[in-house]
Amino acid sequence: MARNAVTRSRARFRRETPEDRRRQLGEAALRCIVKHGNAGVSVRQIAAEAGVTQGLITHHFGEINELVAYAFDIMSDGVLQAITRAVEEAEPAPQKRLDAFIEASFSPILFDRDVLGVWVVFWGLILHSPRMSVSQQGEYSDYVTTVQGLIGDLAAAEGFSIGDIRLTSVAFTALLDGLWLAWCLNPSAFKPQEGVQLCRNWIEGLRRGAYA
Amino acid sequence: MARNAVTRSRARFRRETPEDRRRQLGEAALRCIVKHGNAGVSVRQIAAEAGVTQGLITHHFGEINELVAYAFDIMSDGVLQAITRAVEEAEPAPQKRLDAFIEASFSPILFDRDVLGVWVVFWGLILHSPRMSVSQQGEYSDYVTTVQGLIGDLAAAEGFSIGDIRLTSVAFTALLDGLWLAWCLNPSAFKPQEGVQLCRNWIEGLRRGAYA
DNA sequence: ACACTTGTTATACGATCTTATAATTTCTGT
DNA sequence: ACAGAAATTATAAGATCGTATAACAAGTGT
Numbered sequence: 001m002a003r004n005a006v007t008r009s010r011a012r013f014r015r016e017t018p019e020d021r022r023r024q025l026g027e028a029a030l031r032c033i034v035k036h037g038n039a040g041v042s043v044r045q046i047a048a049e050a051g052v053t054q055g056l057i058t059h060h061f062g063e064i065n066e067l068v069a070y071a072f073d074i075m076s077d078g079v080l081q082a083i084t085r086a087v088e089e090a091e092p093a094p095q096k097r098l099d100a101f102i103e104a105s106f107s108p109i110l111f112d113r114d115v116l117g118v119w120v121v122f123w124g125l126i127l128h129s130p131r132m133s134v135s136q137q138g139e140y141s142d143y144v145t146t147v148q149g150l151i152g153d154l155a156a157a158e159g160f161s162i163g164d165i166r167l168t169s170v171a172f173t174a175l176l177d178g179l180w181l182a183w184c185l186n187p188s189a190f191k192p193q194e195g196v197q198l199c200r201n202w203i204e205g206l207r208r209g210a211y212a
Numbered sequence: 213m214a215r216n217a218v219t220r221s222r223a224r225f226r227r228e229t230p231e232d233r234r235r236q237l238g239e240a241a242l243r244c245i246v247k248h249g250n251a252g253v254s255v256r257q258i259a260a261e262a263g264v265t266q267g268l269i270t271h272h273f274g275e276i277n278e279l280v281a282y283a284f285d286i287m288s289d290g291v292l293q294a295i296t297r298a299v300e301e302a303e304p305a306p307q308k309r310l311d312a313f314i315e316a317s318f319s320p321i322l323f324d325r326d327v328l329g330v331w332v333v334f335w336g337l338i339l340h341s342p343r344m345s346v347s348q349q350g351e352y353s354d355y356v357t358t359v360q361g362l363i364g365d366l367a368a369a370e371g372f373s374i375g376d377i378r379l380t381s382v383a384f385t386a387l388l389d390g391l392w393l394a395w396c397l398n399p400s401a402f403k404p405q406e407g408v409q410l411c412r413n414w415i416e417g418l419r420r421g422a423y424a
Numbered sequence: 425a426c427a428c429t430t431g432t433t434a435t436a437c438g439a440t441c442t443t444a445t446a447a448t449t450t451c452t453g454t
Numbered sequence: 455a456c457a458g459a460a461a462t463t464a465t466a467a468g469a470t471c472g473t474a475t476a477a478c479a480a481g482t483g484t
Contacts, residue, residue, distance in 0.1 A: 233432095
């Protein structure tokens with residue numbers, strides 16, 4: 001026991017399961033991107049941020065692009081989960097669920113300059129990384145599907161019609177992404193609560209048959 | 213004359229005015245970004261693309277960030293000019309002008325993966341470069357103002373009301389940016405003409421008083 | 425024809441980058 | 455207690471990066 005304690009205190013590094021270590025490295029990568037943007041995507045910086053040596057990244061991910069893609073997946077999952085949770089916690093009426101979705105999108109958990117900044121960096125990488133592109137397509141598809149479900153339920157409950165619901169969902173997703181981007185690049189452009197209002201206005205247009 | 217010809221053919225480099233050279237370097241930078249994304253932003257690559265040595269970039273721009281910011285300005289001006297020209301060539305009725313704006317936004321001149329790809333890279337840089345941020349804020353402001361003029365004229369001509377026209381213009385701009393981004397990351401998400409339709413639907417919502 | 429200005433090249437230096445390889449250490453199973 | 459597996463470190467090699475400096479050369483004015 002004493003032996004154990006001494007041994008552990010003398011340990012020069014902790015041995016962790018591949019899953020844990022991969023996640024630690026992924027989260028360190030996200031922190032680096034928050035701090036330095038594209039410049040933060042570097043084996044050395046990420047390893048330092050995670051408190052390990054560079055070789056560990058090679059060992060667990062092979063090449064750095066794989067780590068970045070993994071970090072992107074962590075990020076995507078986090079966002080979708082946060083939104084989904086907010087929706088599930090809302091009252092079951094379609095109006096309430098959709099509004100919870102909107103509110104969550106502009107709540108500090110997601111509508112945060114650090115979060116959005118990471119997102120923007122990823123967007124810039126996706127175009128030239130097939131691996132990232134694959135992740136993005138899956139994530140985007142899930143996202144639009146979620147939006148489509150919410151909007152479809154609302155239309156069914158209130159009895160208005162939508163011409164092409166998938167396309168319409170793409171538009172609403174684009175509005176959200178566009179507002180995220182605009183605010184991220186220039187937070188003085190509008191206030192979060194104004195973003196919520198603009199989304200509600202968009203829904204109001206939907207109700208009034210502008211997309212029929 | 214013969215002397216002149218010989219001399220010119222033997223010339224090892226062309227001496228150009230600072231303005232011309234700056235523009236050449238800026239355009240070379242844009243081509244590098246098209247080809248390699250963030251990775252294309254490099255003194256060596258850009259100099260090679262422009263067919264000059266690295267020192268020229270230092271000479272004309274001091275540091276590379278200044279060149280990148282200059283390339284961003286070229287890009288912004290080009291986009292705004294192309295759109296403005298399309299609007300000016302349209303019939304003077306507000307409906308026609310706004311529709312020309314939308315059509316131009318999704319025409320191959322602007323709705324092009326190369327063009328949008330450059331845009332996305334710049335977005336990623338703006339967050340961590342004060343110099344880029346300054347350019348972006350000016351460009352964004354001009355853009356929203358243009359949108360605001362078009363929408364305001366339409367509202368006046370058709371007699372519908374808008375609550376906060378600046379904010380509403382921000383939303384329309386966000387919708388455009390969001391659609392650009394989505395299509396750029398994943399061109400199979402929708403067709404350009406569908407993008408036009410979605411913008412027209414948004415305008416229809418405006419007409420029906422969703423933003424009053 | 426010649427000197428001067430300055431655009432341009434040539435070269436070098438130090439920092440940082442990715443990746444590969446071998447040595448080390450921790451932990452687990454027996 | 456000890457051996458073996460695998461996580462981790464340590465180290466190195468070769469590219470590429472940004473920037474500074476000095477030499478060179480093209481065009482201009484006289």
